[in-house]
Amino acid sequence: MSNATPEHITHWLRSTKAASGTIVRGVRFADETFASDVDTKDFPALALEQAWRIVSDAFQVLSAQKLPPTRLSWVYEKAVLHCVRRGDGAIFGVFVTKKAADVDMNGLNRMLTEFLHMTGE
Numbered sequence: 001m002s003n004a005t006p007e008h009i010t011h012w013l014r015s016t017k018a019a020s021g022t023i024v025r026g027v028r029f030a031d032e033t034f035a036s037d038v039d040t041k042d043f044p045a046l047a048l049e050q051a052w053r054i055v056s057d058a059f060q061v062l063s064a065q066k067l068p069p070t071r072l073s074w075v076y077e078k079a080v081l082h083c084v085r086r087g088d089g090a091i092f093g094v095f096v097t098k099k100a101a102d103v104d105m106n107g108l109n110r111m112l113t114e115f116l117h118m119t120g121e
Contacts, residue, residue, distance in 0.1 A: 003088075003119055003120045004088075004090075004118045004119055004120045005120055006027075006029045006031075006033065006035070006090075008118070008120055009027055009029075009035075009090060009115075009118065010027070010035040012114070012115075012118060013025060013026075013027055013035060013036075013037050013092075014035075014037055016111065016114070018037070018094075018107075018111070019094075019096070019103070019104040019105075019106075019107025019108045019110070019111060020102065020103065020104035020107060021096045021097045021099075021102045021103030021104060021108075022094055022095070022096055022103075022108070023043070023079055023095040023096060023097060024036060024037065024038050024043045024048065024094075024095045025037045025038075025092070025093065025094045025095075025111070026048050026052055026092075026093055027052075027090055027091065027092050027093075027115075028049070028052035028053070028055070028056055028090065028091045028093075029089070029090050030088055030089030030090060032053075034048065034049045034052060036048050043095075051081070051093070052091060052093060055072065055074075055081070055083050055091055055093060056085075056091055058072060059072065059083075059085045059091065069085075070084065071083065071084050071112065072084075075098070076098070077098070078097070078098050079095045079096065079097060079098055080095070080096050080097075080098055081093055081094070081095050082094050082096065082108060082112065084112045084115060084116055086115065086116055086118075090115075092111075092112065092115040092116075094108060094111060094112070096108060
């Protein structure tokens with residue numbers, strides 16, 4: 001379950017169609033490197049890396065308190081960030097629009113599940 005390489009995951013990220021309502025997607029690997037599917041002035045890579053570092057810290061703190069999360073979400077003024085962490089420490093996050101009617105939740109859940117169960121095959 002956790003033997004997918006960063007290259008394989010990055011390829012998956014950039015080749016998998018995003019669910020409707022997705023603003024940007026990114027992965028933070030256990031070695032603290034980062035990949036996203038887009039780099040725009042609205043979401044510069046540095047800002048995304050910082051957001052995922054905070055997400056990583058939240059996963060670690062909750063796990064240390066014996067509250068291991070399977071999925072975390074942050075609600076912002078105009079967006080929601082959904083995140084999951086694999087057993088190998090890689091974290092996948094998806095910013096979606098806050099307007100629920102514009103988000104394909106089935107598609108979002110499919111992406112999160114695919115990431116969690118991805119292998120190197």
